[in-house]
Amino acid sequence: MSAPRLVVSLNGSRSAADGPAVPMSPDDLVEAALGAVAAGAGEVLVHPRSPCGRESLSARVVGPLLEALRGAGCGVPVGVCAGSGAEPDPAGRLARVRSWTVLPDRAAVRFAEPGAAELAQALLDRGVAVDAEVPLGGDAGRGPVARFLAWPVRDPARVRLAVELAGADPGLVAGLRWLPPVPVLLYGREAAAWPVLRLAARYGADARTGVGDVLHLPDGRPARSNAELVARALELSAAATAGSR
Template sequence: MRPAPTVSLNGARSAADGPAVPMSPQDLAEAALDAIAAGAGEVLVHPRTPCGRQSLSPRVVGPVLEALRGAGVGVPLCVDASIGAEPDPAERLERVRSWSVLPDRAAVSFAEPGAGELAGALLARGVSVEAVVPLGGPAGPEPMARFLAWPVRTPGRVRLAVELATADPALVAGLRGLPPVALLLYGREAAAWPVLRLAARCGTGGRTGVGDVLHLPDGRPARSNAELVAAARAVWEREAGARAGTGVTAASR
């Protein structure tokens, strides 16, 4: 089966990062459709106000989701619910509880305070959780410890998204004993393509998009999310083929 990576449409980028970064609901919808045509299987979006600020307000999240679905985006939609969109943990909870239009999934950073309560509130609303845990970077072991202390009562509705600072196989090997949830590996900027290759070799989920990286594997600037997805599919198939040829055991659960 060919891989279907998640595409991070815009991340924490701004219009200053170039024309490849979609900002408005209409631009996000167009970028999502193009990325899906290139092979993306899920869409991660950071909703923004008209002035470009990230927001979890229902007046911002709802129109973005409606624009995406109204344009015919049929894959799961994930909304970022991090401190970048709302710094106050209590306000993040209030925003999520007031959503009138729900995404399929929401990304919750376990490097941030209140992650467990926020994840529980999302699940209570019927929204699956992307539990984001950084590894190998300045955050240290605390985010993983926080995730492990959070009771995963519905494994089928939780996915662990591990952000790797480097493509270190030893870090992935240490994930084998974690709760039986789906696993996705990703990196940002210089780590993005090495981590994608590692994800392909390990058999986990992967991610790309201008929210994570602005350059193709050969260093050329990416013109769009769709171009990044197409490149990711090519990298994935090449690395997965090499894994199959050597008999490497997958790390996915």
Template sequence: MSLRGLRVSTPVSVSVSVSVSVSLNGGRTAADGGAVPLSPPDVVESALGAVAAGAGEVLVHPRTPCGRESLSPRVVGPLLEAVRGAGVSVPLSVSAGIGAEPDPAGRLERVRSWTVLPDRAVVHFAEPGAEELAEALVARGVAVDAVVPLGGEGAGPGAVEPEPGALARFLAWPVRDPARIRLAVELAVADPALVAGLRWLPPVPLLLFGREAAAWPVLRLAARCGAGARIGAGDVLHLPDGRAARSNAELVSAALEVVGTQSAVTAWSR
């Protein structure tokens, strides 16, 4: 895969069924307020509410009882079982990032020791060891969201300064199982020029998301492009009108309303 020969144009395709994923908690802490679920019971309740509101996927950062992010099988497995056991049937994702395990070798060891597997895992290609981690996950049958930042550094809580060339690293990585890989682009600004070429990258699907001030503009852009979209307390704590969100369900409901509006506007303009 490479950028050579890519056709760059403004996305104009329409999708009235844009999939919205929910990021339940991200790298946030209890200081960020009650809309952020941290304990397993709160994660289960929030996941149920978000799915009932229309979320098509659930992303969670598992945590120890003291609130620290963790990839330990003793943390990840019981949480996944609790969420699934409560009746959440949509795909479940976990973040396999540096916030949970700073050492690349440690992340590999944790992933290989999982006894209960998520449907997907988020791998940040701006972090060291991303290629090996993604390969280990795919080998275990776990689909991968390969995250690359575009238009600036990631602004999320606990974000680290990205290594240069995260997109180039992804493009150079041999995708041996395209059905299990999705390119998840984190945009610092909702600039169509940043994603126009990406939509033509074979053969993996595209998901767009932003954080904080970029979250809602990027979601609108995703709806216009027909790409997958992501929202949730892990990315943003306010609604499009600036009010504080009370729950992930409220964020998902607002996102689906935005998606519907943008799809209708785009269809009308064709």
């Protein structure tokens, strides 16, 4: 089994209004990625942006950004989010993915959105690994979980279940043993981000941080960069892992 990986979500669905820590332009995203990797991130997730700042899955946006990241020596797998924020129409998302000429290593597919299974299979057919994003907690997870369970995972080695938790609930994580045997990434947003990261460390799961998910450090101070969040996340993960032994 490989060691747990820390993924950095560079920008998520944020906008420039969320503050200076959010990278938007290709140059800023490259700088943020290099800083986060230097701080210890093992994988990068990015929401590509058009020149006007809107999320985009266009080949003319995705390809140059991926080339810039790799050309700058990012050195870790790079994923993109193939969600409705970039293309609301499910058929449009499929068309965009099929038009890519430069491929990411992974793509996040939100199983809360229609057309997720078809999109995930199209990505796998193109050689792109898939993060099947599923929210858990309350009633939010029922539909997405059902969609994921209904999707035949034919290549578990190239599929990871990315579970968004509203809080650090060990009971929900324990229930994942009934799901298909694929790698698991646990993450939370905003107030849930740090408790869930500690929970991921205790369970030996992949984890995620970055300004795409959380803008503040555990002590409440605004994060200055993705690199600062990654460094703090690794410190907390190490402490949580040691405490669970």
